[in-house]
Amino acid sequence: MGKLKKAIKKLWRCASGTAEACGVGVMSPIGVHWYIQDNHVVLDNGILRVTLSNPDGIVTGVCYNDIDNMLEVLNDESNRGYWDVVWNALDGSRTGVFEVIKGTTFNVIKDTEEQVEVSFSRPWDPSMQGKLIPLNIDKRFVLLRGSSGFYTYAIYEHVGSPEWPAFTLGETRIAFKLRKEKFHYMAIADNRRRFMPLPDDRLPNRGQPLAYPEAVVLINPVEPELKGEVDDKYQYSCDNKDLKVHGWISMDPPVGFWQITPSDEFRSGGPLKQNLTSHVGPTMLAVFVSGHYAGDDLNPKFGQGEPWKKVFGPVFIYVNSVMDGQDPLTLWEDAKRQMSVEVQSWPYNFPASEDFEKADQRGSVSGKLFVSDRYASSDNIPANGAFVGLAPPGDAGSWQRECKDYQFWVRADETGYFSINNVRTGNYNLYAWVPGFIGDYKNEAPITITSSGQIDVGEIVYQPPRDGPTLWEIGIPDRTAAEFYAPDPDPKYVNRLFINHPDRFRQYGLWDRYSELYPNEDLVYTVGKSDYTKDWLFAQVNRKKPDNTYQGTTWQIRFVLDTVIPTGTYKLRVAIASASLAELQVRVNNPKANRPLFSSGLIGRDNSIARHGIHGLYWLYSVDIQSGALVQGDNTIFFTQPRNQSPFQGLMYDYIRLEAPPQ
Template identity: 70%
Template sequence: MIPQNLLSLDPNNTTKIFKTMPLVGVQLHIQDTHVMIDNGILQLTLSNPDGIVTGIRYNNIDNLLEVLNEESNRGYWDLVWNSTGTTGTTGSFDVIKGTSFNVIVETEDQVEVSFSRSWGSSQDSKLVPLNIDKRFIVLRGCSGFYSYAIYEHLKDWPGFTLAETRLAFKLRKDKFHYMAMADNRQRYLPLPDDRLPARGQALAYPEAVLLVNPVEPEFKGEVDDKYQYSCDNKDSQVHGWICTDQPAVGFWMVTPSNEFRSGGPVKQNLTSHVGPTTLAVFLSAHYSGEDLVPKFNAGEAWKKVFGPVFIYLNSGMEGEDPLWLWEDAKQKMGIEVESWPYTFPASDDFPKSNQRGNLSGRLLVKDRYVSEENIAANGGYIGLAPPGNAGSWQRECKDYQFWSNTDVNGYFVINDVRPGDYNLYAWVPGFIGDFQSPHLITIAPGSEIEVGDLIFEPPRNGPTLWEIGIPDRSAAEFYVPDPNPIYINKLYLNHPDRFRQYGLWERYAELYPDGDVVYTVGTSDYKKDWFFAQVTRHIENNKYEGSTWEIRFKLDNVDQSNSYILRVAIASATFAELQVRINDPKAKALFTSGLIGRDNSIARHGIHGLYWVYNVDIPGKLLLQPDNTIFLTQPRNTSPFQGIMYDYIRLEAPPSSSDQ
């Protein structure tokens, strides 16, 4: 049964006294098949020379990791790769095992060990052509440990693709039942046994299971799906589990920086889920598809440091509310963020703060149809990423990115940037499109660069005639239906993230059985009348049909000699196509996007994936006075998960002579 003291947390309970521990030195014990590091607070055991975390002893628990699993399936770095020339997001799964063990640092204050694996041309094709060096660090007086890895591809090696790499921990299912990843995203989770055929019913894809006969009856009728706990990089700094046995114990994954993650601040990744499993995902194709799978050519030299991340362990006092451990984990996360970049990693490939550079400036938005004066970019996202085109940062997946936010006056600071050549990119909620600096920015060690005022001119030709939605790269503001009561996750009932329920795509056919969305400008409300995703409709026997949505609007006067512009910002697309027609649903499409997107955000409750903006010229001669209809057709129809999530749609009139 779920302990009642887990169901709420007193927000004023912010004072805590932990058990005092003797501040002993860090000790390293090397055996034939294992390495153990002990700092008096925890004992970390790794296989030798594999470098698999086989045991974590803490707070009188012999092992926090799942002792029923094989040692190679407890705490490990892994990757998914494929040979060059292949497409898709799948490949060979490899739990990375070292072949050489080395002691990098051994003092009373710090032990850092390395488990490395070198690749050579004499090796067969079963191993990815990378040198991989996995590092683990234990510090004196520290209730946790750090891990990072260095991947290197030499210029004379064959090419390959890298679909995923991460650090995973499998915790004891008899101990860890309560998961937390945000103040409003935490709950008691079912057991992994509940997902087995005897207790769970497989749904439309393997990750989603309906719990029909769970061990704990409270979970009966719920859906368990790991994608319901995905999170944007920018919001995923701490997550983990609580063992509610008294005294309670917490196991937390802390990610103090996003610099080594791919895809920028709004790329989504998995966090913690039933297992109990905790992940640090550095590179993945989730919510993006193959665009976020880096492809390395033969002869292409590459090196990247993933991490360090911090695995934090905490414990409470006998009889205390276990949920206080989440509050403490958040505080510890803040300390780790302030400590970045760390001073203690011994690898020369991880530059310290004095080997990095800083950049500052101010971002302003110029949109003459919103304000005669430039507008401070309040809450904008601004970052340095490898050179590319405007918006290319969201598909960048090989190197490092450094992001910050602008303040209410548009000022920003990006600190501790690795040396290199970058473009400065930005986007601002409330405006469509992407900003890109006109010139490369070179960061040198110790540099302090002030770029002054930067002007972002979002796409705009004429005044707004009407608009639908909010330009924020998400479809969350649109109508998200209640879930089918047979497919629910109780966490997301009466929750801001109501889009995370399973099966919402099926509700479209139920709500629109005889026709599609018809939106009338001036009377319809996008919060109620615009379904969050333009999905396919199930007909029969696994057959589906596309849909055509209508936007009806009036124009009292039409300038037939000039063009109007329809701007369509898309928050996600999955094997979809957008066709635009004006006033005749059977006419040749005025615009088609062609096949776009592999985000799979509809199935994975993502509400956004990769961002697209299309600008459609509409000749004035195609418009009528006063009644007009824009038809948005998504014709692709082989799957229930094909479709489009719109971010924002705007129709602009031609500019007047005084505007030109």
């Protein structure tokens, strides 16, 4: 009799679900329910209805308020809301394979009036070798009672068995394609939001491709006021640490569609890793693994039979609305408020997978970080604003290239105190870097996090690289080139959002402005006279020649030494914020010396110059300059970047310092 009542209840719930009006905007009296409809699974909580293909697990529809589907109905169902991967077989048999992840089995994991969680899984076996990425993948979707949005997460697994082949994971993410006739306003940050071009504006009769396919200048846009603007998705990239909420607003009807990422723990590369966000489509992304602004170093590589499992997410897809007559732009403010709610709720208590550790299964690490630099202060300096994190064991600074497992980062307060909470169980090192100081800190004592374990490391001290007193310095050690001069763009290639904007470096084509600013001679910086905010360009790029080829450049730093310590070694510290297939050669007082005093060799695949970033991976070099190479009076250090096959090869400097011998 109990089974019969349950079956009748299920049938009633399914029937009521199909009959309800879409998106009533109030809590359903029957809570959350699900039902099968043709080849789809529908999740419904009376506020929104999410439709997923069965058994693929592609989000084909999001029904809310008066919109029967917020996703692009003109697209094929497989191109609306999906998880995807890009992968390579390490034996070279498959490269750059793009794969939309499609499940083969549908299961209901949890079914109550408070929560429905469904799974679309796809196991891998050797018969799929070379056809599908060698991972077991379980995509989950969760709808909660009273929630104006839904959650999604996935568990990826590479089994520790010899028949599981080696491969590289180039990228994995979630993508949503929204209705192009409705969603025209995009928001990523308070100062990075605007009405966007339409996808039609990128078609050949309306847009002209520039130096690479992602960049298009609008020559005949649907909205004439956008004529002459550049559209490029890389102009809207964002650091992980700042990438918690972004999305789109429809003005009529006034609704918003947002992607909220409450934690960075499952994203690769740490807090400074940059990822794509939203862009013309209208497209909205949640990127977890990618080589953007880093190159192959941030593409995890798995050996044959290497065991690995990771939970990506959950992320929250949030929808909101205002009443007619209210300002639709307030939806951005509401999305930020909801983001704060989600962040405070992390780690979530509702995911049913045992692979997602809940709060009572996690541990914490706290302490106080100080900086010891006797040339800056005789006392230890509280590491105000330091980035302090736990990442898998490695060398100092290895966290920025770590892309397989989890990382946990916080900012220290003005006293240097930090508390890293809700850390998954496992083995870690404690890392840090401190704005205002060069280099990376690593606590040599390994840290093992246990369930509910609380570790206090006490007072710890970072000694940044330092040999002697500062003779001169250029820039601010903050791992970016943001403080240096970014020129105005060519008027033909402007994104009006970034005019008089703190992120003016995001304009297209700045690499060619160097040739106009310095047509014959390269940049010269005179210590004590020049101003690095005006006289040091944000990137050392190649010079464009009249025949459209490029040549490397040599920058000069001129300085005066009142005296030279005859038996000492001077130390040149060069912190590089980004390198793109570049080389740094250093010469002192002889620009034509056959062999440079120092060469970095070929470094970096950040591509930050082309992608409008202000940093990529961090490099720190310390160059010994013997006193015999210097003279009393005028001296010059030459920085040569000789690699010149493209306009995008070059260096971005973070900070440069010359130290006298120890005193």
